[in-house]
Amino acid sequence: MYIGRVKGTVVSTIKHALYEGRKLMLVARLNLDGSETSAYDICIDDVQAGVGDVVLVLDEGSSARQVIRKRGTGPVRAVIVGIVEEVTLTR
Amino acid sequence: MYIGRVKGTVVSTIKHALYEGRKLMLVARLNLDGSETSAYDICIDDVQAGVGDVVLVLDEGSSARQVIRKRGTGPVRAVIVGIVEEVTLTR
């Protein structure tokens, strides 16, 4: 998992039962200091995140499938699994 | 998933039932600002994409297999799963 910031959304012609009625979110990966990297994922949102939110992204297919569907199937790799409420860093 | 641009095609001697009659597409990975990175994938096309199209690429093997074949098997890692119609980014 990594910490990301929701940057926007994508609309596409993708057609698969898993994606019906779901928004695709663009999430930029953050460094530990909160700055954005150039890396990003297009994620399914499991927690009603909004643009600008700092979120937890689970970026492994098997894990993502278990979060989205109980039987653990579906073509999905990255899922927003939580809103980040607090990050405590020690130097 | 990431956003890519179809750059061209590859013809090869690959022989596997999954690849019969399918074009292999070269897709460059795009940054969030739409510029191209040097990263790319050779993808199976599931949506009749053409060269120049901006597309969604699902780049995880298990997911790709579920899109291409109902029983979820086949030697494939990256699939074009949609044409991108709109990207909304907030700064």
Add this chain to the structure above:
Amino acid sequence: MYIGRVKGTVVSTIKHALYEGRKLMLVARLNLDGSETSAYDICIDDVQAGVGDVVLVLDEGSSARQVIRKRGTGPVRAVIVGIVEEVTLTR
């Protein structure tokens, strides 16, 4: 597996049985010379590690699931599996 240093913790709204009562640890990946890289993982802790500890991180989903749960399921990718006691390097 890689060697990391526990940098802090994350509190989030993640809701999944696997995460109940577990702290999420921020672990920075270390180079072989002990310096920190900018790469990190958000890990489940299996060994009661504290902030500042140098630890072993198992960063593959299937392995992580086998460590955390006997039946090898659960949405988890990276786990702290040990405290590092000694690193012996030869030049």
Add this chain to the structure above:
Amino acid sequence: MYIGRVKGTVVSTIKHALYEGRKLMLVARLNLDGSETSAYDICIDDVQAGVGDVVLVLDEGSSARQVIRKRGTGPVRAVIVGIVEEVTLTR
């Protein structure tokens, strides 16, 4: 999959039924413009490729296993699955 160039071979003490009688090929990953990157894989060859050949490399374990063995097992991650005959790129 990516496009690579066969750079050479490796001889080692590896002992596993899958590797008996098979050459291990060093394949450098190519950029879309045909230049070599510093990334490489040690691959099993499924198509009788020779040094200097430009090839398709399937670099995902599950896919590679399905190409090499019908029952889809074996400790292999990267396989040369085709000789590249033509790359058509549009700017």
Add this chain to the structure above:
Amino acid sequence: MYIGRVKGTVVSTIKHALYEGRKLMLVARLNLDGSETSAYDICIDDVQAGVGDVVLVLDEGSSARQVIRKRGTGPVRAVIVGIVEEVTLTR
């Protein structure tokens, strides 16, 4: 798989049947010209490698598990599977 050089060992509190009595080896990933990169893996050793040896590393979980255990389970991602005896490179 990649070519690596054994740089040292790690002692930790990891507790799992798979790791009992096994040394954890630090292996630096090599470039094709034999120079070391900053990338490394902590590996289980399947071939009695020593510090300084140039080795083959299988760095995919499913493959690694098949090498280490016949039933293909265990929390392991990277294994030293052979000593490199000869690398032949053509320019």
